[in-house]
Amino acid sequence: MEFLVASAIGILTAGGIYLTLRLRTFPVILGVSLLTYAVNVFLFASGRLTVGAPPILQDGVSTYTDPLPQALVLTAIVISFGMTAVVVMIGLGAFLGSDDDHVDDQPQTDEDRSEGAS
Amino acid sequence: MSLFFIVALPFLGALLPGLMNSAGRSATAGVTFTVTLAAFVGLLTNLPAVLAGNVVMARVDWMPLLGLNFSLMLDGLGFFFALLILGIGLLIIAYARHYLSRDDNMGQFFTYLLLFQGAMVGIVMSDNILLLLVFWELTSLSSFLLIGYWKHLPEGRQGARMALTVTGMGGLAMIGGMLMLGQIVGSYDLSVILQNRELIQADPLYVPALVLILLGAFTKSAQFPFHFWLPHAMAAPTPVSAYLHSATMVKAGIFLMARMWPVLSGTPEWFMIVTTAGLITMVLGAVIALFKHDLKALLAFSTVSHLGLITMLLGTGTAFGAMAAVFHILNHATFKAALFMSAGIIDHEAHTRDIRRLGGLRRLMPITFVIASLAALSMAGIPLLNGFLSKEMMLEEAYHTVLFGSPLLVPVLATVGSLFSAAYCFRLIGHVFFGPVRDDYPAKPHDPNTGLWLPPALLVVLVVAIGVAPFLAEPFVKLVTASVLGDAAAVPTAYFKIWHGLVPALYMSLIAIAGGLLMLALFKPALFVWDKAPRPEAKVIFEAIVEAVAKLARAVIHATHNGAFSRYAAIALVVMVAVGYHAWSTGTVGPDTRTVQYAPPVFIAAWLMLATATAGLVILHRNRLLSLILIGIVGLMVSIGFVFFSAPDLAMTQFTVEVVTIILLLLALNFLPKTTPVESTVLRRVRDTGVAVLGGLATFALSFHYLLRDAVSTPISEFHLANSYKGGGGTNVVNVILVDFRGFDTYGEIIVLGIAALLIYAMTETLLDGPVRARLLNRKPDQARSGNKHPMMMVVLTRVIMPVVLMVGFYIFLRGHNEPGGGFIAGLIVSIGVVMQYMASGFGWASARLRYPYHGVIGAGVLIAGLTGIGSWFFGKPFLTSDFTYVRIPPFEKFELATAALFDLGVFLAVVGAVMLSLESFSRLARLAGYHDSDEPMDIDPLRDDTIAAGHAAAEKKGV
Known part of the structure; x- marks a missing residue:
């Protein structure tokens, strides 16, 4: 099971990195989302994996999973929504403003130059 | 009067002139004068103590671990300077009232002046040298505003910039010097430093510390070779010159030399x-x-x-x-x-x-x-x-x-x-x-x-x-x-x-x-000689240096920052992996302490789905709609993983966030191209694949080693488990951590979330005002529009389900302290319920029924959470100390009342406001782009008699 979780983190990271290195905003945003999953799962896993022992205190139960990473990841998930929304808005604004959704600065074409000079 | 008030008065008073601006110039000057007079009188009340040779002290710990305390002292020297600053300040204020013309914004002027005055008083009363540095920098900043007060004059702006550059650089040097001094003595308190003359002068750091501190003092007090900024600062209005260059700003350096005189x-x-x-x-x-x-x-x-x-x-x-x-x-x-x-x-x-x-x-x-x-x-x-x-x-x-x-x-x-x-x-x-x-x-x-x-x-x-x-x-x-x-x-x-x-x-x-x-x-001949003699012009030299530095910076930036984000990302990733590898190869890896657990078939199936969806996403990412569906599957599998590994709260959060994220991306995709064209070369894709595989392998190796070993020291979670019920009054430890143990973090997080939403709102406003507005208005939809945008089935369904959603949200919220749930999750659930109304009946219909703007909801949430935290001050407890009690109101069972629930209410409201404000902003763009919807809940409504169907029915009746 540990192998599966670790490999899932690895797969999510690899997919995330590949998409982050694409040239257009939309795949980059998806890539960042995949990386967010990877990071959240990684942080969560720092409490180690425990099955069937949620941190809800009950009489007569003494083993619980580590609650702290859970609390931290919970807010991280919500914050990552906020950050995704901001990045999407920036990407969308840039696209609407320039009709171009490249993430890299585009080399100036001759047309642009003549426009700038005139 | 307490020293704190004397220092705080000008700062607090700085809020007033701006407010009084509309009440007239005399009122503005009057309120400034009154504030200064109050501080002046407050200072005089300390005169008997100072005359008796006592040192008046006031102290509040700020960051004691860093040695930074808000400690003030008033001795003869401090009193003398404070008297000059406030006394001459009073005369300057009276003078400025008559000097400034009607075109000058007097509120702004007096606000700057009071800020400056407060910073100066702070310098001369500080007992802590770090605090002194804070005030020192504040004088640099506020004098910048004062010198450049006449913004329309180029000389004013240049003079202000020069003064800030010179005194600011001196300030930086002084920070270094003061830190050294603190290191030598082992304390940042002036009263301690001043007792250690021999220790300081015998230390090898004495000379560097002295030089750095003197750099600060010389730049501020315009000593050669830093004297050149002062004449250029004369572009300021005369009251400013009279104040800054007679009694205050330039005397700060002198004050510092006098203050440090016994030890340096x-x-x-x-x-x-x-x-x-x-x-x-x-x-x-x-x-x-x-x-x-x-x-x-x-x-x-x-x-x-x-x-x-x-x-x-x-x-x-x-x-x-x-x-x-x-x-x-x-x-x-x-x-x-x-x-x-x-x-x-x-x-x-x-x-x-x-x-x-x-x-x-x-x-x-x-x-x-x-x-x-x-x-x-x-x-x-x-x-x-x-x-x-x-x-x-x-x-x-x-x-x-x-x-x-x-x-x-x-x-x-x-x-x-x-x-x-x-x-x-x-x-x-x-x-x-x-x-x-x-x-x-x-x-x-x-x-x-x-x-x-x-x-x-x-x-x-x-x-x-x-x-x-x-x-x-x-x-x-x-x-x-x-x-x-x-x-x-x-x-x-x-x-x-x-x-x-x-x-x-x-x-x-x-x-x-x-x-x-x-x-x-002999002035005439002397002037003739003077005019003929060659002299270096300080301003020209200064500007040449600034220009050269700017050129150098530009050269470095242009060479390294070519605007290619993917290049930065690739470089950063490779560096991260390399650093990780270095740590890996130089550190020691302990033996496994945990055994690999058995994986049930359901779990393996979930893993397979996650892996397949991720691979599919990477391969098929050019079809953007499909990739959204695939990433939804990934998110779902992650949520299921959380369920499996005993994290019900996380699963619920991930699940609900997933829904709103997909809606958000769909709204954006509405405008963006629906496919990603093939642009990168094969070589580039191979390179990216290499980087990705490298990163993936690295995180896999790290997590795998991590998961098979126990923590090197005892985790602090034991404390949380043990005290959750006793101290926090809740059995859901995750929720108790969020609203109680680490409530301050959560408080910061809802503020960040609110800021993110406001940022999105602000960007939307900018877009809607700028050239994008015209583009949106002229935009032709790139896909066929639905004939029935607001289908009746969906309208009815969302209306029926709304109370249920609210009820579930309420339930999840209330039980959060003891069972999985809480403010975050409840907020997300309620947001989904509201978003569904928007989706069913359109933006116009839904927003017409909106009673509270979402900014207000965010604000209310942060405010409620903050006030709950402040409430504990009234009981002499630190910020956000929670309390709870059990009450019984017949005929109900005994139940718990906790202040943490109030805090959680703040979290709830902030989450609802932030999510809704973000989504609403995206919809507003869409609304402008020709998706005009009616104010009716649905397009075809059997209850309305103006619909075609109703018309037909009426006609048929007549015909019969």
Whole structure:
């Protein structure tokens, strides 16, 4: 099971990195989302994996999973929504403003130059 | 009055002038005056204690671990400076009321002035050197605003920038010096540092610390070679010049040297650096001042010169020198403020400050003539005025000072400085007020109203009073000197008097005055020589340096930042992996301590789905809609993973966030192209795959090793598990951590979330106002529109489900403390319920029914959470201490009431507001782009009689 979780983190990271290195905003945003999953799962896993022992205190139960990473990841998930929304808005604004959704600065074409000079 | 109030009053008061702006100029000035007066009176209430030789202290711990405490002290020296700052501040405020014209924004001016005043008072009262640095930087910033107050003047902006650059760099150097000083002594408290003279001077760090601190003091006090910024700061309105350059800003450096005098002075290094810099500044400033034609420039260079004089006195390191310095600080503040204000009056009435265009004003402006002449004669060192007394003391001290082994150097240069000083004072009086009355002034000069001449007149009264009766000032100056000297030396016994007998200082003084008169007689040929002589222009040099630095920065930035995000990302990723590998290969990896657990088939199936969806996403990412579906599957599998590994709260959060994220991306995709074109070369894709595989393998290896080993030290979670119920009153430990143990983090997080939403809102507003607006209005949909945008089935379903969703949200919220749930999850659930209404009936319909704007909801959430936290202060507990109790209201069961629930309510509201505001902003873009929907809940409504169906039915009826 540990192998599966670790490999899932690895797969999510690899997919995330590949998409982050694409040239257009939309795949980059998806890539960042995949990386967010990877990071959240990684942080969560720092409490180690425990099955069937949620941190809800009950009489007569003494083993619980580590609650702290859970609390931290919970807010991280919500914050990552906020950050995704901001990045999407920036990407969308840039696209609407320039009709171009490249993430890299585009080399100036001759047309642009003549426009700038005139 | 407590010292805290004295320092806080100007800062708090700074809010008022802006508010009073619309109430009129007198009201604005009046409120500023009142605030300053309150601080002044508060200061005076501490006078008895200071006179008794006590040091008034006030202290609040701020960051004790860093040694940074908000500790204030008031001794003789601090009192003296605070008195000058607040006292002259009062006169300046009264003067500025009449000086500024109707076009000037007076509220803004007085706000800056009060900020500056507060920062200055903070400097002179700080007991902690780190706190002092904070105030020091605040003076740099607020003086920048003041000097550049007339933003429309290029000279004003340039002067402000130059002042900020020079004093700011000096401030940086001083931070270094102060930190070293703190390291040497082991404390950042001035009262401790001042006790450790031997320790500091024996330390190898003494010289670097001294040099750095002096850099700060010299830049602030315009000492050579940093004197050049001060004359350029004269572009400020005259009240600012009078305030900054007589009693406050430039005296901050002097104050610092006086404050540190007991521990830093007395060494050869101190003597060499400080005396030499002071001496050069004094002579240079005086010579340049003589040949300036602008009245304010003349006064600016004379200020430079006098600051040099004071610096030199402090540099000698003798008790007598320190006393002379203190006395001259007082005298210079009085006559120089009066002179600046007089220059302002002349500028105000004659509309020029050019000495060549003035003359003969004696008859036209008799009051101004008397004020300016008395102040100028005092500056020249004429007996019966206060400048004479301290100048005599300076010459006396200079006579005994041996620099570079030469007993003549200092006395001769001091006499030369005094000579030029006397010459420019005589020139000021002679060329401005004497001579024939001219008929070509830009405006007809006459004496101003009382408001303008009374403040300088009051100062001149002091000038004469101290000059005639020096014994009046003597006890006070000696008191201040005693606190400058500390334990390092005893206060000199010499008395202040006008006639000391035929001492060398008198002869030097006479030479200076006679030479000054001679210079004035020879002014024309001297000016001719001066104009012909080549001189370096400080401003040109300064700008050349700034330009060169900017060029260098540009070259570096352009070479490394070419705007290609994917390049930065690739480089950063490879570096991260490399650093990780380095840590891996140099650290030690312990043996496995945990066994691999068995994976049930369901889990393997989930893993397979996750892996397949991710791979599919990467391969098929060019189809954007499909990739959204695939990433939804990934998110779902992650949620299921959380369920599996005992994290119900996380699963619920991930699941709900997933829904809103997909809606958000769909809204964005509405505008973006639906496919990603093939652009990158095969080589590039291979490179990216390589980087991705490398990163993936690295995280896999890290997590796998991690998961098979126990933590190296005991996790702190044991504490949370043990205290969750006892201390927090809840059995859901995750929720208790969020709202109680780490409530402060959560509080910060909801604020960040709110800011993100507001940012999105702000960007939408910008887009809707800018050129994008036209594009949106002209946009043709790139896909076929649905014929029935608001289908009846969906409308009915969402309406029916809404109360249920709200009920579930309410339930999840309430049980959150003891069972999985809480504010975050409830907020997300309710948001989904509301979003569904938008989706079903459209933006127009839904927003027409919106009663509270979402910004308000975010604000209310943050406010409720904050107030809950503050509530614990009333019980003497730290911020966000929670409390809970169990109550029983028949016929219900016993239930719990916790303040944490109130906090969670804040979280709930902030989440709802933030999510809804973000989504709403995206929808507003869409609404502009031609998706006009009606205000009706659905397109086809059987209840409406204006629909086609109803019309048909009616027609059929008639026909029958």
